[in-house]
Amino acid sequence: MSAQKPRTLFDKIWAAHVVETLPDGTALLYIDLHLTHEVTTPQAFDGLRAAGRKVRRPDATLAVVDHNIATDDSRRTGIVDPESRLQVETLEKNVVEFGVPYIPLLDDRQGIVHVIGPELGRSLPGMTIVCGDSHTSTHGAMGALAFGIGTSEVEHVLATQTLLQKPAKNMRVSVDGNLAFGCSGKDIVLAIIGKIGTAGGTGHVIEYAGDAIRALDMAGRMTVCNMTIEGGARAGMVAPDQTTFDYIAKTPNGPKGEAFKRALEWWKTLPSDAGAHFDKELRLAAHEIAPQVTWGTNPEAVLPITGIVPNPADEGDEAKRAQLQRMVDYMGLTPGQRLTDLKVDVVFVGSCTNSRIEDIRAAAAIAKGRRVADHVRALVVPGSGLVKKQAEAEGLDRILREAGFEWREAGCSMCLGMNPDKLTPGQRSASTSNRNFEGRQGPGGRTHLLSPAMAAAAALAGHLADVRDYQPKGAI
């Protein structure tokens, strides 16, 4: 056997899914799992209907509602907003007509599409996974190639189970050493985006490596992969290891018995070979990462919590200066102001970035035995019905409620201003979500992104706060 050129995790998954290569180098790439939700599919199903096409592999497709729905008790009596209701009802009709498996709103397994895929054991190592949602990069934490697509591509996958794709370039980000006290996967990925910028990964797939990534649990890895798209790369990945395999073994729909053993053999061949080529490399020392918080209107505008609001006047480049000034103005900041002096109105713990059981435990550990500041509205929105049940079994809901947090039903909630949970103009939020764009959480809303523990600290303090000043009061 001839020695094969060393390959990356991405190269291996890519090669295993090329159905055909077209003359110009475009690959027809097979898709193993297609996750769908109500917002980016109605036009795709319409397209199938108009062309008389069917869904090629309903068994490799899964639908759920998450973006539009309310996360309070009102969901039990029907969706109030007529447009949201129509979108959800349209998905419900389409899944019946096209035979696609669907998790309904009031099912315990309902939740954010990027939480339920891994949690149910549907997102597995070595798979190609797509969804009409940019945060599909989340599933790369399983050791899969997972990326977001548009609605035309959703239709293409529904009809053909393939996509026309050009291979991406390989980029590796290594985070070496041990993460400091008070830091999490969220702080790692925010620090990375701060270094590479919002377009630093464009055209690449990022593989995360190094001790600090290996030491993360699956939830932490999902947080890192989730925000990869905020650095411009469509997909982030972590090579599967024992942490991954142990996680899958506990999932309800993951392979069992002989199938698991057989799968494991293939999964173990996936990690990048020694000497594999990466087109771009970045190394960070984990111990240099402090708890992070964004101050501006894209995730690149991030600082350690001990930082101060930058002064646009210090920027030499005119276009950049104008952009910084716009951020300072929109966010209602004063240059030189300490970030810890910024009073918050709303705290949101949730979203596909940070709504897993580990995230809720992290927030509850800080909140236990303390009180949310009087002027703050604080929400904790579990990522799925199963996360909610688990948290309740552990008594986390009680800890959080007693501290003054609202305890909600699963959904995208205040991440994107598309359902009843949103900011009003001028409100400032500390949010565990993924985007601090202007108006993202509601028109005129001001978003600061941070970790669940940092969000809990902000809720208690009533302003952005350093979680390292909040030692947990006893075990949870």
Added chain:
Amino acid sequence: MQAFTKLTGIAAPLPKANVDTDQIIPARFLKSISRDGFGKNLFANFRFKEDGTENPDFVLNQEPYRKAEVLIAFENFGCGSSREHAPWALLDFGIRCVIAPDFADIFNNNCFKNGVLPVRLPREICEKLMEDAKMGGNARISVDLERQVVVRPNGEEIPFQTDPLRRHLMLNGLDDIGQTMQHAPAIDGFEARQRAAQPWLYT
């Protein structure tokens, strides 16, 4: 898909980097189940004030840019969400081409599926085109996909590159699902091999 061959029209200057898809079309307007009608909410947070009236300072509310067919912007245009509603909103407003130094990957793909041409040109050239665009109705810009050139109002031709397959599909307004369906035997073969090797992927 509407074919794109050549257009000559008014270009609107939007001298900003990192124009994300939440700016192009905010999430609260994504509730429609059709592809049409998103143009009225294109750049809604900039075009309209809180009371719903037009913001006269925003370029697309000014003459002659209400009829713009080309948009000139800076780096990382279309970053953020994968929403195809972003090119749908541009198209519905009448914008068929965006020129910028670079584009976010998913947005770039989505444009090609909808007959909206993303043209990547170096920053210095985008700055020149931005100045041309500021001249308004007296300065029409041509974008020719057949010849892969942008023609400035002064007649200067600026070459650009596009992926050959995508260019072919766009010039002819072709639906790529139909093309892929012709590979059905290869897809069948792939599935048979994969099912044997990785049966856990088939339930």
